[in-house]
Amino acid sequence: MxxxxxxxxxxxxxxxxxxxxxxxxxxxxxxxxxxxxxxxxxxxxEFIVDALKKRLEHPVFGYTAEPEDFRPAIIDWIKDHHNWKIEKEWISYIPGIVKGIGMAINALLKKGDKVIIQPPVYHPFRLVPQKNGYEVVFNTLKQLADGSYEMDFENLVAVCDSHCKMLILSNPHNPAGIVWSKETLARLADFCYEKGIIVISDEIHCDMALFGNKHIPFASVSDKAADCSITFGAPSKTFNIAGIVCSYSIVPNEELRNRFYGWLEANELGSAPMFSPIATIAAFRKGxxxxxxxxxxxxxxxxxxxxxxxxxxxxxxxxxxxxxxxxxxxxxxxxxxxxxxxxxxxxxxxxxxxxxxxxxxxxxxxxxxxxxxxxxxxxxxxxxxxxxxxx
Ligand SMILES: Cc1ncc(COP(=O)(O)O)c(C=O)c1O
Incomplete structure (x- = not known):
């Protein structure tokens, strides 16, 4: 080998x-x-570089359709690695996960809505909503004596008011590297579903679980989780291709999907540029x-x-x-x-x-x-x- x-x-x-x-x-x-x-x-x-080089051999770089294997490659990878079965229609290309967060905010929130984040957390989770004019509500993680973290559900109830319409989840968590348990995710899903809060589950680090830990996709933990969430993923961190920008979004709920993907389509933001699907397919099929x-x-x-x-x-x-x-x-x-x-x-x-x-x-x-x-x-x-x- x-x-x-x-x-x-x-x-x-x-x-x-x-x-x-x-x-x-x-x-x-x-x-x-x-x-x-x-x-x-x-x-x-090299299997990613080779796939990109192969396309470079063709001398014309005109408008390109999404390759047939783009969605199946994502579906198979997620099924094999995270035991979550997703459908073709649930998937859309997105031009980056931070941009995805910005797009979801613009497509789904209205003036006066608030966004919950759980710091310490990846800084664009605060910056993107704030710069788009939305208030950010902190539900700070609880640190235990051994240094590990847990979500603070009591505080979540206390800080969440009727204006909170979105929660951005880092799953696994950056910067503390936390792989959230099924119980924690299911509890969060119950809460958000009942309150009508859309969960943006940023799973960009999901293919890098370490030391026997197992990543659990948020949307896979319950019907409520699937119903109230948008999942963002990408091979970019795992295969070190962030500069190629090859992220995708997964939305199981049809009504939410139509709202979000309708907005993407209206702005032509859901169609992948030439090299992104090529890199994604190579990563997920050969990586x-x-x-x-x-x-x-x-x-x-x-x-x-x-x-x-x-x-x-x-x-x-x-x-x-x-x-x-x-x-x-x-x-x-x-x-x-x-x-x-x-x-x-x-x-x-x-x-x-x-x-x-x-x-x-x-x-x-x-x-x-x-x-x-x-x-x-x-x-x-x-x-x-x-x-x-x-x-
Ligand atoms: C949790 C998290 N989400 C998103 C990103 C960036 O993703 P993208 O480059 O697709 O916007 C990073 C990069 O550090 C990250 O750690």
Missing amino acids: KRFDFDKIIDRSGSGAIKSDAVEKVFGKSGLTPMWVADMDFETP EEWRKQMLSYIEGNIKFVESFCQERIRQVKPLRPQASFLIWLDCRGLGLNHDDLVSLFIDKAGLALNDGEMFNPGGEGFMRLNIGTPRKVVEEALVKLEKAIKG
């Missing part, structure tokens, strides 16, 4: 990658090790072995970070992610305020990470470390952090 090489260090600078090329603009300093933007530094697998090897490498990186922190920088506590390549580092043991914590990473350690406050309430004192990179890079970064902490 072919072994894929995840140790290979690839210089992304000058490729236009935001992760490498926007460091100076965002962090105010050049030369930092980029461990922020959530894509990986691994080579996009299983690569995915498994990549996840095993990521688990190795996580264990490496855990041992390093345990042995050499005990003030920094990594929360083991149940999915994906982002580690939520609890840095509260360093006893620093926000500015000093950020300065420690940037100015003293020379590292570019997302700081916890970016993810809204509950993120204070945390940093998000992207370990989707060769182990050597992770090791060098931690050594720099150790030196910075120990002065």
